[in-house]
Structures are given as C-alpha cells and as structure tokens.
Amino acid sequence: MAESLQAVRGMNDLLPEQAARYRRLVGHVADVLARYGYGELRTPVLERTELFVRTIGEATDIVEKEMYTFVDTLNGESLTLRPEGTAACVRAVLQHNLIYGSPQRLWYEGPMFRHERPQKGRYRQFHQIGVEALGFLGPDIDAEQIMIGARLWRDLGIEGQVRLEINSLGDAAARAAHRGELVAYLEAHRELLDSDAQRRLHSNPLRILDSKNPAMAELIAGAPRLLDRLDAESAAHFDGLRRSLDAAGIGWTVNPRLVRGLDYYNRTVFEWVTDALGAQGTICAGGRYDGLVGQLGGRPAPACGFALGIERVMALAEQSSLLGSASVPAAYLVHQGDAAGLLAARVAETLRGEGLAVVVHCGGGKFAAQMRRADASGARYAIIIGEDEAARGLVSLKPLRESGEQRQLTPEALVQALGAPCAPAA
C-alpha cells in the first residue's frame, strides 16, 4: 500500500482482538465507576482552541507545540482536537448548569490528540478514561479517586507493578512565593540550565523541576521545594489525604518534584507509575483544580480528577484475565444447496436470539473448505446443513474442540445442545 495512504504516524488502528480488550477495559471501568456514583459524560472531540489555551495554560508543552489546531474555513474560528478531557468536562458542566444544584461525579472515555514524538506508549491519538468530581472541597474526594485507581489495578492484576506518587502544589499564593524563590535560585545557576530550562525560566519554571536531563539532576535536587512552603490549609488538606490513604491501606510516596504538565492544578497532584513500560511509565495521573471553574466564568467550585491512559493500562495488563482473550463463536454454520442456505440463516437467527454467537458461512464452496473455515474460526461446534438435512428439516452438530460424535437433531434442540450463551461483550 502507498505510504501516503497509511494511517497518520502515531495514530493506530485497533484490530478486533485489541478492540475487544479495549471494550472490556472500558466496560469494567464503567461498572466500577457506577459503583462509586459517577455518571458518563460525552463531549465532542473538537472544541474552540481558546478553551484549551485558557485551561491547560499558554506556557505548557501541550498548548505551545502539541495541539492539532486548524481554522474552520467556514467561519474563521480556531478549533482544536481535544488534547485532554478536563477542559471540555468543565465547559460542559458550566454550559449545562450542572454544578450548582448538587456536586457532580462524572467520567468520560475516548480519543485525545497530542502532536508528540511517537514512541512506545506515546501516541498522537491516544485514549483516556477520565474521572472528574466537581463541587467537592475535602481530601476525601481525592482519596476516593485514588481508591478507584487502586481498585482498578487490583481488578486487572497489576497492583504489584504500579506505585502511587503524590504531592501538593499548595494554593496560588504559596505557588507565587515559591515561584519567585525558584526563579532566583535557577537564575543564580543559569549556566547549568539546558536550553529548554532557559526557555521556561520565566514562563513555567515549575516544569523545570520535572526535567529528566541528568546534567540538571543535582541542581534540581537542591531547588527550593514548594512542599516546604505550603499554606496551612493546603498542608492540612495534604495530611488529610495521607491519613485517608493509610486508612484505606493504599501505599504512597511523596514526590516533591511532581508538578504535572497542565497549569490548572493546585493542592493534591498524583500519578500512578510503573517501571514495566519503559520511558512512558505514567499510566494514570490527576489532581485538584479548584480554580478552573471560576477561571472559565462560573461561580467558583472546587474540583478533582484524573485520567488513565488506556493504551498504557492495556499494555501493563496484557495478561489480565479481565480483558480476556478473543471471543469465539459458539458455532460456525456450514451449508450446501439453496434450501440449506435458507434453513441455515433461519437457524442462526434463532440461536442469536437466544444470545449465542453464531457465524454463518458465506460465499459457498465445498464442505471440506467450509469446515476448514469453521475450524479456523475457533468455534466450539460446526452446525452442518446439507441437502439431506434441509429436506428433513434437521441439522447436524459436530464438536470441533473436543471428541464426540456428530449427531443429527432438530433446530429447536440446538440451543440446549450448544450450552450457555456466550457472555455479551462488555
């Protein structure tokens, strides 16, 4: 195939087996979230560019260089494919006036788009499940969301491979004071800053602390820590969170360098990280954004949320029985002759009506070739309808995966013979 017709770099097809795993993961997470009282929100993949600039922040990597932005030629509006879900969630909550009657627990799922350099675990179209709670002030909601993560990792059997890092970014005043100190410290060591850090020195100095450049590791280790300068309320909030996590038996480590790549955070930030996926080891991340609703023009309301990267979680949970193996049909129906074809379609419809997965052979061919297809389909049984069976209104049932005789029976007796219906796809 011409390269020009292949999928865009960093954007992947999900073939049926992978797509089934994706569905099962989202289905399971949806079930878990329903148990915690979260309702699904679906927003468009396109939003006005300004929404992301104002929420994620002008000096972030995402807004500076990673957004897929274009001008709508019909009206000159600048639009952007969503790089994340929190901004649209807050927009929708405000637009539909959801928040003021009662606090909201919401979740969403779907594709996000960032023009990053693709590598294992980092894609240009990737998928998130996001969880947001708006209108809750206390650390109990932060703890609840972390507990949701912990439950998911347990369910997926990956709890031994992930660890929780937490930090507090304090309130705006604490951040401003710390920022002044940090810039002064970094300026005093300007010769040690790489070009990226030099560029960020005044626009987003906190992000310099997130640098992976080993040449700056020592400088960063000695930098003034926001965590040591927290305002009293944020410090109490952080204490409350740690106590709730301890009570829930969830292990944590404080990572004072954890700053996150989006500007809307304050107080609690957290990441679930693994060493098993190479450089892209953060499978899930989030925190509080108490200022965002007010910043977008709503009556201020505190909020907290997180998003997990579906590709990364699926990669880590490769062996999880919860995501299962490819589903196989209960039966593959082979047939020969006009009357048999009509009976085959009718029998298959009846079985599907009973909840069984049945594939009907299409395209004709000799019985032997059809049987090879039946075998390759993974089906437990072949249902065989030849001219003889069709004339007598019967079908033959042949086990494909275990020994057993082929036997003739009436279409009505098939449901029982085939056993329990397959589990519906999650």
Ligand code: HAM
């Ligand atoms: P984020 O840290 O930018 O946060 O993304 C959350 C997760 O999405 C990451 O931890 C990672 O697993 C996954 N992810 C991000 N970028 C990529 C990529 N290029 N390829 C594959 N996976 C990726 C947010 O998006 C916030 N909206 C989370 C949040 C919700 N905070 C509060 N509410």
